[in-house]
Amino acid sequence: MKTCIVRRGLPRIDAVPKVTGEAQYTVDLKMPGMLIGKILRSPHPHARIRSIDVSAARELEGVLAVITAEDVPGTLFAFMQVMADKHILCTDKVRYVGDEVAAVAAVDDDTAEKAIGLIEVDYELLPPVLSVEDALKPDAPLVHEDKDSNLGFEVERLFGDPDTALAECDYVAEGTYVTHDLAHTCLEVSNCVVKWDKKGRVTVWTNTQAPHTQRQEVARLLGIPRANVRVISSYMGGGFGSKLVTDMKAPIAAVLSRITGRPVRIVNTRSEEFTTAKTRYPYTIHLKTGANKDGRIVVRDMTVIGDNGAYHDKGPATINFSAMMFGTLYNVPNIRAVGKLIYTNRQMGTAFRGFGNPQMAFATESQLDELAEKMGMDPLELRLRNANHAMETTSCGAEVCGCAMTECMEIAAERIGWKQKRNGADGTVLRGVGLANMVHTGGGGRFYGYNSTEAFIKLSDDGTVTLITSALDMGQGAHTAMAQIAAEELGVRLGDVIVLSNDTDLTPYDLGAWGSRATFMNGNAVFEAAREARLALIEAAAEMLEVPAADVAVEEGRISVKGSDEKHTIAEIVDHSVNEHGWTISGTGRFVDKLPEGYTIKSAFAKNIPCFSFGTQAVEVEIDAETGQVHVLKVIAAHETGTTINQIMAEGQIEGSVVQGIGFALMERLISEDGRIINDRFLDYKIPNIGDIPEIEAVCVESEGTKGPLGAKGIGEPGLVPTAPAIANAIYDAIGVRFHELPITREEVVKALREKRE
Amino acid sequence: MKRELHLTVNGVSYHRLIDTHRTLLEVIRDEIGLTGTKNGCGQGECGACTVLLDGEPVNSCMVLAHEADGHDVVTIEGLADGAVLHPVQRAFVETGAIQCGFCTPGMVLSAKALLDRNPDPTRQEILEGLKGNLCRCTGYVKIIEAVQAASCLLDEEEPS
């Protein structure tokens, strides 16, 4: 397929405003009369609220409003309304350190801070449950007293007959794998500004990944019609899943704004960001994998126990999704996936790049190496024998279209030097190589019962193209990708495209940026809109030039006519059409991800996924045996893109994910003491800095068969999924120690090496 | 307590009455209105607030505004020459070293200061120079490439 705009690593369209400091993020917004809101948060993991005295706070000069639960709507909320369990401000109980108890609006930050300090809350301390184990004990205190137990959710999926398969197969590997809470650490903290107009409409400016769903959530929370809510996002300093579901800042700011009649801004401090911005769900995974002598994996049996935290968020969706990926990879005929979410008096979890898949892949891809060892088989060979294939429907119903999994494995293994370095073949001590596969969605999911979106393109009489898309750019480059797709199809230059987005009053309804769906979903809609606009342009040109439409072509902003040297600009054609006839030239695109026959939300499982992205990472590590430091020397990350829309941006997504994966594997963990997170700053919650990165080779592997725009699929998340198990497998190759828990810290390595010696 | 503060920011002089507990970051963003410099942590640990103070990179959230009284500050808005990007900015744009962009102002200024001190840094020197600037999006790979590209661009610009 010949392409001119797509496939090229063109600079992103928002790079200049960002590099000059011109780009305004929601935290940069200034509004006349804007007040600063602050939230009083519970210092206890579990307590009853006996009384709240706000009198001193209310009297402080510069304080314009102080609110508690009685001043806000009593809505119970959760991302899935059937599981609603959280109030805007706590009514009778606080359930984790950070739970919102009261809020103030004041003229400046210092005053707001002081006011918060003057609010007196009388707490009756209750015994907290600070671990899944404690929460499941028969006499455990209930996080939510209206429930029977602390079991918040459970699900089981069964395909084939796992029990028989386990009993009959030749080899079984079994183990338990543990991951912990991680923080997203977006550089821009979560924040919002909220303002009402005189007609009773409220506008929320916030760094959200999903303006339309947040609009619905805010409307629901405030108990007002959706028509009265407008959500506007802006340039966004990172998302990674943390900004999908609203938190209570928006409704709190809305109430403060309504009371005071002024705009109210609420910004997380960095400490609040670490302690209340929601985490990656910690998983404990019990796993069994079985294979036969012929190398075929025949059964996988997984039980995931997730720590839900104090309130529901994306937990059930995360568990379901990781189960879908579990069922799809390697097309294993017998699958059992059990998932449970347990309420604890700890910080809530939410979506985090990979959405349960990184945790699950750590378990499954580690265990695959353990299984290979039992079988006396090379782990690469085992994986090659079980690779997924294109145009295949798996036993759990996953419809795989384009698939370059084998190619990804071959590239990764070859470039890391698998043969030369595995098992110390090159003679080095304390160095090793490891490998891991992944599958992820490359186009979001049908979980809402649908997966569709729209786009709109209009052409100006000066030749510029305006694209209205709901694609949300949180830094991953979605707007650039959309502009490239539009430019490619429309036959204009990238610089001719202006992207309008981010405003729920303007953009068509869309589910937001998650599940690596923007390229596939929004891209398809943009493609359709561009195609329609192109046809309209050709018709207008045919009319103006008095030639048949079939003889008209559009390329690089120029209209040409077959059999003639004539060239016209788009501006000329549109100008003529608009100013001579009053006909505007535009196109609407709607992409509907067609649901498979017999689809129901409950039973769909892997049929929720319109498009799968496969990939492989191979890692070389070197261990400092004395200090336990794991040096990641090199990562080869070979990931499918279908068609690479923008090479540089795709590499950037892979590289960024790999480094987050290294953090996940070796460095990051939120540490709590009595329910309070104590490493709530960058000094103590270490994320990789520039000195921590290995040599990374990001390889975009193209393949045919994907129904994405121009054959593209998503690349936002896949890079994070296989990194940790590839590192764990490489560590095993280097020092013969198998780690079943992340992060693999230096202390753990030193301890394990000592135990191995003894 | 308020006190007179004299600051030159991007070549422009400012005289304001500023509380002594205000930081340079707050004065730049709130008082002068230049929002390109970002607040990432407020604790001097992420580098998003980096500005050049007398040409040297500092975390402006950790400098009391009055400690910079009478001194010269360059923020990200002061790098480009009108519409012409500084070579470091150009390099960041063309190498793809920008994703969400929130760390970018601080990162670019740190890179510029590094190249001012050391026009031809080794990879290790680049890592040392930018250690104080956290990025969560890019994985740093293209940032390192951008600094190398900028070094090359600046070399081309040198009058021979």
Place this chain on the structure above:
Amino acid sequence: MEAFDYMRPTSVADACAALREAGGTARALAGGTDILVQMREGKLRPAALVSLRDVPGLRSVRREQDGGLTIGAATRLIDIETSPDVLRDHAALAEAASWIGSVQVRDRATIGGNLCNAAPSADTAPILIAYGSSVTISDGRGERTLPLEDFFTGPGETVLEPGELLTAISVPPAPAHSHAKYYKTFRSAMDCCTVGVAVLVVFAPDSRLVEDARVVLGAIAPTPIRAPRCEEMLRGKELDSALMASVGALAAEEARPIDDVRASAEYRRVLAEVLTKRALAAADSWLQKGAGA
């Protein structure tokens, strides 16, 4: 941050007077990178900050006739890191300074600030103590001098009385045939509070025989501490890998670490052992390379 009085004296005497008048909670402000963080967190609530920015004579590195160094207390870490006078015979000090934070931090933070903040992990302290440094303290009227290792009295605590200002650090000349090294782990990360080990090894001329040794451990006790048993074990012996290993093991014993969010006590002992061994190995490899020649 809570309000405070802010003063800009223009002499040491005025600075001391300002500190004295403001009372016990006043602090001298140099780079501010420690103080401001602590004030933000409410850990420090000084009634007054006495800025040293306009006080002359506190910001310099001077090489003395005998090869020693006199360093003004408000000298920035970046200037110590890059000073030709420091790099000449006291390179380990420049290297220790370079470990701290980031360029942005070192462009503000000062050696005096690092010492007066008196964190158990202060990165300039161990190597300065290993060199046998002393500090000069002024009260505006007179001065007193004491060995740096007597300066610290506890975590965050020094011998400074209200109205006193640390004005200078004196570093003796590096002994002939000696090698000093400060070792901290994990260069890449901005770690501040794992373990630091400084050693100064004085060899007999043309020999592997250790004439004298100083071993100082940081972040492993309430203050930086000498490891006298390690020093004793080294004196009069030939430096070889067996000795280095034994001294390392002894350093782990002499350490008095705590458990905290950054590392466990047990792991800190492991690091003390490894870093001591490696610091000694650095001295050894310096020797092998034909040192002092």
